[in-house]
Amino acid sequence: KDDGIYCKIGGRTALEILEEAAAGAGAIIAIGSCASFGGIPAADPNPTGAKGAPQILTGKTVVALPGCPANPYIFLGTALQYATFGTLPELDDQGRPMFAYGRTIHEHCPRRPHFDAGRFALAFGDSGHRQGWCLYQLGCKGPRTHASCSVQHFNEVVNAWPIGSGHPCFGCTESAIAFRVPLHTTVEIERPTPPDTYPAIAPEHEGVSPLATGVAGLVGGALLGAGYMASRKLGEGEGPQEPAGGTPPVGREGAGS
8 A cells, every 4th residue: 555655674665675576586485474465464454555475476476374473394394395396385275385284273283182072161261271172162263274383383392382372273374364353253164074073973874775675685585596506516416437548546446456
């Protein structure tokens, strides 16, 4: 908005600097939610018209690494692939690498078993919260947030991520959720089927029709009948035959000495 006058560095707008740098770049990587889709400045009502690099550099491939903060290992993996092979990783429809954003937090959350069992923390500090139960009822955005936080923690510290510290995921990698949906508002689960919900223990099956039962009976009867006839023929077979030439078999009277 207004030619980018709301963000300046050294007297130049960030818009000018971005366009100049992108013009000669081999690969363009937007690091963080602000660079990817505008982040906090782009939150409604977005008075400055803030946008992310992909929305400005239309016509160019921009790898978006949203996150607040972004995970450095995702950047490292993306940059090393480009430096080594000259290629970029497979991207989703928002320009995010599939290897890091291909699944939701909910799919590999360590608290997922509690969700499946219906065990939810209902208030911070309650019994369920202290026992590490699912944080969905407290506003966790994990079911709609594509990220790898639950398997790649920050700063090489175990559980250094929101859910690991006992707070719901707030969807920082999703432009439609982060800084738009209130922090502790519960989101709808977009896919009410596995892997987002627990699979049915005894799924319903269609009944077997009378026709199918009759056909199965006929086939089974035919097989039994054929087996019976085959067994009779085997039982009525002729006894041992003398070998050709008339030489009696060994062990019978008249065998040669």
